[in-house]
Amino acid sequence: MAVEPLSQKEIEDRLAELPGWSVDDAGRLTRSYRLGSHVAAAALVMHVAAVQDELDHHSDLVLGYNTVSLSVHTHSAGGALTAKDFALAHRVEDIAPGHGGH
Ligand SMILES: C[C@H](O)[C@H](O)[C@H]1CNC2=NC(N)=NC(=O)C2=N1
DSSP: OOOOOOOHHHHHHHHTTSTTOEEOTTSOEEEEEEOSSHHHHHHHHHHHHHHHHHHTOOOEEEEOSSEEEEEEOBGGGTTBOOHHHHHHHHHHHHHGGGGTOO
């Protein structure tokens, strides 16, 4: 089933429920987390990767020094933001605190 682009209003409403997340200049949903160590950040990357495979929806996931950054849009919707991007963001929000991510 095709996934539809969200309207600007829908994006704004969904962003309001995701503190820390924003839409970047390229129109991608993005957030960076800070963690207690580089290994803790790497563990979060692995956990997010597993969630992304489960959802069959994948962000660009960047491991830095004690940081993890995600940006995501929906390739199959021509790079628009869709409900799939926000579903992934909520799942990441659920797991990040368990790794000390904030
Ligand atoms: C075949 C597979 O379902 C698709 O390529 C999936 C995989 N992960 C994806 N991730 C993202 N971000 N957008 C997509 O459209 C997408 N499509």
